[in-house]
Amino acid sequence: MKVKVGVNGYGTIGKRVAYAVMRQKDMRLMGVTKTKPDFEAYRAKELGIPVYAASEEFLPRFEKAGFEVAGTLGDLLEEVDVVIDATPGGMGAKNRPLYEKAGVKAVFEGGEKASTAEVSFVAQANYEKALGRDYVRVVSCNTTGLTRTLNAIKDYIDYAYAVMIRRAADPDDSRRGPVNAIKPTVEVPSHHGPDVQTVIPVNIETTAFVVPTTLMHVHSVMVELKEPLTREDVIDIFEDTTRVLLFEKERGFESTAQLIEFARDLHREWNNLYEIAVWKESISVKGNRLFYIQAVHQESDVVPENVDAIRAMFEMAGKWESIKKTNKSLGILK
Amino acid sequence: MKVKVGVNGYGTIGKRVAYAVMRQKDMRLMGVTKTKPDFEAYRAKELGIPVYAASEEFLPRFEKAGFEVAGTLGDLLEEVDVVIDATPGGMGAKNRPLYEKAGVKAVFEGGEKASTAEVSFVAQANYEKALGRDYVRVVSCNTTGLTRTLNAIKDYIDYAYAVMIRRAADPDDSRRGPVNAIKPTVEVPSHHGPDVQTVIPVNIETTAFVVPTTLMHVHSVMVELKEPLTREDVIDIFEDTTRVLLFEKERGFESTAQLIEFARDLHREWNNLYEIAVWKESISVKGNRLFYIQAVHQESDVVPENVDAIRAMFEMAGKWESIKKTNKSLGILK
Amino acid sequence: MKVKVGVNGYGTIGKRVAYAVMRQKDMRLMGVTKTKPDFEAYRAKELGIPVYAASEEFLPRFEKAGFEVAGTLGDLLEEVDVVIDATPGGMGAKNRPLYEKAGVKAVFEGGEKASTAEVSFVAQANYEKALGRDYVRVVSCNTTGLTRTLNAIKDYIDYAYAVMIRRAADPDDSRRGPVNAIKPTVEVPSHHGPDVQTVIPVNIETTAFVVPTTLMHVHSVMVELKEPLTREDVIDIFEDTTRVLLFEKERGFESTAQLIEFARDLHREWNNLYEIAVWKESISVKGNRLFYIQAVHQESDVVPENVDAIRAMFEMAGKWESIKKTNKSLGILK
Amino acid sequence: MKVKVGVNGYGTIGKRVAYAVMRQKDMRLMGVTKTKPDFEAYRAKELGIPVYAASEEFLPRFEKAGFEVAGTLGDLLEEVDVVIDATPGGMGAKNRPLYEKAGVKAVFEGGEKASTAEVSFVAQANYEKALGRDYVRVVSCNTTGLTRTLNAIKDYIDYAYAVMIRRAADPDDSRRGPVNAIKPTVEVPSHHGPDVQTVIPVNIETTAFVVPTTLMHVHSVMVELKEPLTREDVIDIFEDTTRVLLFEKERGFESTAQLIEFARDLHREWNNLYEIAVWKESISVKGNRLFYIQAVHQESDVVPENVDAIRAMFEMAGKWESIKKTNKSLGILK
Ligand SMILES: NC(=O)c1ccc[n+]([C@@H]2O[C@H](COP(=O)([O-])OP(=O)(O)OC[C@H]3O[C@@H](n4cnc5c(N)ncnc54)[C@H](O)[C@@H]3O)[C@@H](O)[C@H]2O)c1
Ligand SMILES: NC(=O)c1ccc[n+]([C@@H]2O[C@H](COP(=O)([O-])OP(=O)(O)OC[C@H]3O[C@@H](n4cnc5c(N)ncnc54)[C@H](O)[C@@H]3O)[C@@H](O)[C@H]2O)c1
Ligand SMILES: NC(=O)c1ccc[n+]([C@@H]2O[C@H](COP(=O)([O-])OP(=O)(O)OC[C@H]3O[C@@H](n4cnc5c(N)ncnc54)[C@H](O)[C@@H]3O)[C@@H](O)[C@H]2O)c1
Ligand SMILES: NC(=O)c1ccc[n+]([C@@H]2O[C@H](COP(=O)([O-])OP(=O)(O)OC[C@H]3O[C@@H](n4cnc5c(N)ncnc54)[C@H](O)[C@@H]3O)[C@@H](O)[C@H]2O)c1
Structure with missing residues (x-):
């Protein structure tokens, strides 16, 4: 069984985490959200990733461009076990109630305050703290x-x-x-x-x-x-x-x-x-x-942490087992 | 039979052309030259590319670092049918006599004067002009x-x-x-x-x-x-x-x-x-x-031209056949 | 008699025009407006320039900092014959009714549409067109x-x-x-x-x-x-x-x-x-x-044009007489 | 009586020190050296500063451009009591023998090693150390x-x-x-x-x-x-x-x-x-x-130090007297 992952906010961090998730044997990327049909949205589609509108308000933009979306964030949340919230800093806190309501776990990023999640996370430092948690923040x-x-x-x-x-x-x-x-x-x-x-x-x-x-x-x-x-x-x-x-x-x-x-x-x-x-x-x-x-490298150092956070939250692996899997899948040198 | 290719000058252009040559079924990369054992040299070695000193004078640098080279440019020239000269602008003209003496064909880059070669080349514009030539310049x-x-x-x-x-x-x-x-x-x-x-x-x-x-x-x-x-x-x-x-x-x-x-x-x-x-x-x-x-994109637009130039020089393919092969091998979109 | 000049918007362009006006024998700088008490506001004060709040809404900022203003834009407009509107692009058009109501002429800058003024102006090209006008736009x-x-x-x-x-x-x-x-x-x-x-x-x-x-x-x-x-x-x-x-x-x-x-x-x-x-x-x-x-030099080339525009609008000098005066006062080389 | 000052090396630092020297009542700028007749050389001339060739080898450049020089460094050294050496880093050490031979004192800049001079100098910290000295280095x-x-x-x-x-x-x-x-x-x-x-x-x-x-x-x-x-x-x-x-x-x-x-x-x-x-x-x-x-501000913070160093070397003023004079002459705020 694979953990089903969604990515809300498909920008610098979101697209890299989505890619990393796709390379994990124990995870499955269910979709990502976009606010507009820009080249990143088209690229996601080319890669076979279902693209959802980040909210209803953005639907007209996609329609105007003739870009078919798979639904909105709400629909995506129904498909997933956990969401990676890689929206702009501060927005994650506002999104958390949506995730709670949908009953999905969430990983937040470093632009959120520590209080947005139960634990602030760097795999090699405190993997165990995230075991079984619902809300984890990968730090900046x-x-x-x-x-x-x-x-x-x-x-x-x-x-x-x-x-x-x-x-x-x-x-x-x-x-x-x-x-x-x-x-x-x-x-x-x-x-x-x-x-x-x-x-x-x-x-x-x-x-x-x-x-x-x-x-x-x-x-x-x-x-x-x-x-x-x-x-x-x-x-x-x-x-x-x-x-x-x-x-x-x-x-x-x-x-x-x-x-x-x-x-x-x-x-x-x-x-x-x-x-x-x-x-x-x-x-x-x-x-x-x-x-x-x-x-x-600000664009990528947190990417493996997101993957490990998911494993910890679902208790899918111990610390070093997860780190090793992630490292290997991404070609991390050591 | 594959054309044997060497790259003299493994910098911005040279390393990309070496990579492109390695992806051609009708070519074989025999080695590249370096003037010093920097990270690009180590990377080449990791990729299994034989690294030669660009000239005898550089040997002590490699020795000092304990970096084993496969020989010097002279040795490389004995192994190849054609050399890509991607040394800094103007140096190609000085190198041409070496290539002539070794009896190898040469592709020069845009930092050389047009007079350094027999023809200045952009595949889709004048592929035929390079057919059978010994010295071709890929323009800047x-x-x-x-x-x-x-x-x-x-x-x-x-x-x-x-x-x-x-x-x-x-x-x-x-x-x-x-x-x-x-x-x-x-x-x-x-x-x-x-x-x-x-x-x-x-x-x-x-x-x-x-x-x-x-x-x-x-x-x-x-x-x-x-x-x-x-x-x-x-x-x-x-x-x-x-x-x-x-x-x-x-x-x-x-x-x-x-x-x-x-x-x-x-x-x-x-x-x-x-x-x-x-x-x-x-x-x-x-x-x-x-x-x-x-x-x-200054670092890469000339790369496919180098590949096509080789094919033309050895009359290995017609214009569109070569362009198609090159495009496909490099993922060029069209 | 000197023409009384106010400057609304004391930024890159406004502060330079204010300086230039101060160097003209036939003009008098009556004051400038600021939206906040930053170092430019303090500098204006040090130079003896009356500083007005750009509008009532900005007064609290000045009060909080203990920076005494001479009044608001409305008060400044009562003191002047002409206002230089060097507010951010597009804001001049919105300000024009204020100037009309106060019965003062106005010079607008290049961020405004041509239609904001009666004439678009470069002294050496069309000085005469601005003679006697009420609204002139110095182009970008x-x-x-x-x-x-x-x-x-x-x-x-x-x-x-x-x-x-x-x-x-x-x-x-x-x-x-x-x-x-x-x-x-x-x-x-x-x-x-x-x-x-x-x-x-x-x-x-x-x-x-x-x-x-x-x-x-x-x-x-x-x-x-x-x-x-x-x-x-x-x-x-x-x-x-x-x-x-x-x-x-x-x-x-x-x-x-x-x-x-x-x-x-x-x-x-x-x-x-x-x-x-x-x-x-x-x-x-x-x-x-x-x-x-x-x-x-984007910060300054339009400055002499503002000075000449004022002279033309009040018919204070002919074209070359004004240009010469402005050039001399600013040390323009020729 | 005024101390006669020359500036060898009229670049970023040299031109600023020359300017500062011109503003001191107890100093007189006798000339500066240039290696070529660029716009800075023409500007010096316009300001009435005698321009010397930095050495004989540079004379042809000036002749070719029809730029009349007042002589060479050797000639300038005969006119001065002290030279400011603001040549590129490391060149001052090579120049010191020339100054010794000409019997002129010298101020060096921060590109020189401490050993090039008798004392390394920042006026407010160790003015007294430079009193009566022949070779002082203003630090970087x-x-x-x-x-x-x-x-x-x-x-x-x-x-x-x-x-x-x-x-x-x-x-x-x-x-x-x-x-x-x-x-x-x-x-x-x-x-x-x-x-x-x-x-x-x-x-x-x-x-x-x-x-x-x-x-x-x-x-x-x-x-x-x-x-x-x-x-x-x-x-x-x-x-x-x-x-x-x-x-x-x-x-x-x-x-x-x-x-x-x-x-x-x-x-x-x-x-x-x-x-x-x-x-x-x-x-x-x-x-x-x-x-x-x-x-x-790398271009100017050392300028007042150069002026004070001269006063200390000729014992023309006590520490605070010199600092005050320098500050006042340059508009230093405190
Ligand atoms: N870029 C970095 O250097 C970096 C590094 C580590 C952590 N972070 C953190 O990662 C998070 C994301 O930053 P980023 O750099 O990827 O930002 P980004 O701007 O590159 O990406 C954010 C994405 O979210 C989208 N978005 C905007 N509003 C949205 C909404 N209402 N719903 C869904 N998506 C929305 C944007 O269109 C964009 O694609 C932030 O918390 C940030 O602090 C960024
Ligand atoms: N970089 C570009 O934007 C660009 C684009 C198109 C064409 N070109 C042309 O390609 C050629 C190479 O340029 P580049 O940008 O790759 O330069 P580069 O400096 O990145 O690479 C040149 C390489 O040659 C090596 N080298 C130096 N002396 C050498 C010698 N004596 N023998 C062998 N190698 C030596 C250098 O160490 C370096 O690795 C030039 O003719 C240049 O004009 C460059
Ligand atoms: N900077 C340039 O390169 C340049 C060159 C030529 C013309 N212009 C034009 O000059 C005009 C001013 O541009 P600038 O570059 O000086 O802009 P700026 O941002 O440097 O200055 C504008 C000033 O107006 C102030 N301001 C903002 N809102 C205001 C308000 N409601 N009332 C009064 N003042 C207000 C700002 O605080 C600022 O001090 C624009 O039309 C611009 O297009 C600019
Ligand atoms: N620029 C800075 O930020 C800075 C700050 C503090 C100290 N310094 C020091 O001041 C000294 C001068 O630096 P700079 O920044 O003014 O350099 P610069 O390059 O701006 O000026 C040096 C000048 O010396 C001239 N010159 C070159 N060779 C010469 C020669 N043989 N004889 C006479 N003049 C010659 C050059 O033409 C140039 O005009 C250096 O020791 C430097 O380390 C520089």
């Missing part, structure tokens, strides 16, 4: 990135401080700026630190900045250690950590551009880099302080 | 783009004028600028017009500008017609033209960002968009003037 | 730029075609994108051509593109001549044309970045480059076609 | 920025950590990239921290990143305090610190774009923002950690 791309590496060294952390240099817009977004400025989040520390704490109990503070690039976020991480760790220890730990990869500038990775090129060279779908990329040369210990620099 | 990404659409309407052209808005750097290049400026080519008309004339005898002038983006070039084309054509005629012609696709803003294609997203949604390798993208709404006839706007 | 930055150079050669123009490569956002705007894309106006020809025709009767068509830069717009102009002109003729004509300057790549002007640097080196306020910048090397005649490339 | 824009604020609170600092988000290219540079990537300095901690220590003995570490913008650098500063300080204390201290200004997001400063707009609104020459800009809202104390975010 940045929080997922920080959690993956910090969780691996969490026993050594006295205090962590991360500066987040964020991409301004996703690659397919030609509206958002800035074109030529650096934009700080002046509320310091920023809200990103506490968000990590919804997943793991680590003492962390963050500041954040937006810069004019589309490819990836970059984090400058500094950790004050409570137990000694050497550079080599950290390298070993990260090499043993799933969904984290080490990259060497020495091999040509001088910026986020070459990290994405690496994913392109792998012929990853949408150049997804599901793994957090840590620059090996940047890992450094001075006294009781550990430093490292990592990059996060 | 921009020239290929202009030739594909202009060739389709060439009998109607009295005069063509194209303004080319060029991407500043390829996506994997984090060195070239500008960051925030528009850079005109002040020599007007620019050299791009005459380059089209090395392929088809059309009366054309061009101007060119560099802008801070990495995704695609965009051309604003204006044609003075010698015979009447309607907007619908042009749409029909372009719909019948191979390696040209119509895109509608109506469907969400509001910039080059969504065109690339379309290729990503198709899961094209490296988001290649081999086809020239014409905005359907932009096709317009006013009096005797035809206007249209097209975008060119 | 792009239209002003095209009109200045085309007007100088209008007797030779059979047909003009301009491709406009537009900056995405003004330098002080950190919201608008795109970050990494080229965005065509797919309605071809674009509306910019007809806008030139509201000022001079020239046969013109245009296409337009937005690119990720903030500094200037660039135009690639092609003109089909009805009378022969040589490159040298055109250089002579442009050298004799007010508010047009020739720049040589030879002297380091390789992009819009150096044009702006030139204005910065002059210590122009806000690096205003009131003059249209034509690349001298780009001026070229091939057969009956003239080509040239020009750059337009 | 980033080091100057960090030193200004850290020096003000240095007695409270146990440990400081700064993440530097650097502009990729200066506004007049249309060659350097990246266009769309974030580039970390993978050597962690970076060399910027130790550079601060050449001026003040503070325990500091840094990491650095390059992003595609031209306007300003931004620093995310975290300080571990050895003595308690409140947010209000820090605000008070920074308000009392020369060449440091507080800016409020509340007033519209949401990114570096508006900071530069502020300088433009002041009609500062080249929109120089000599003062380090600290976002007031970002100043925050959590436990024993102080956070703040500051922006540095």
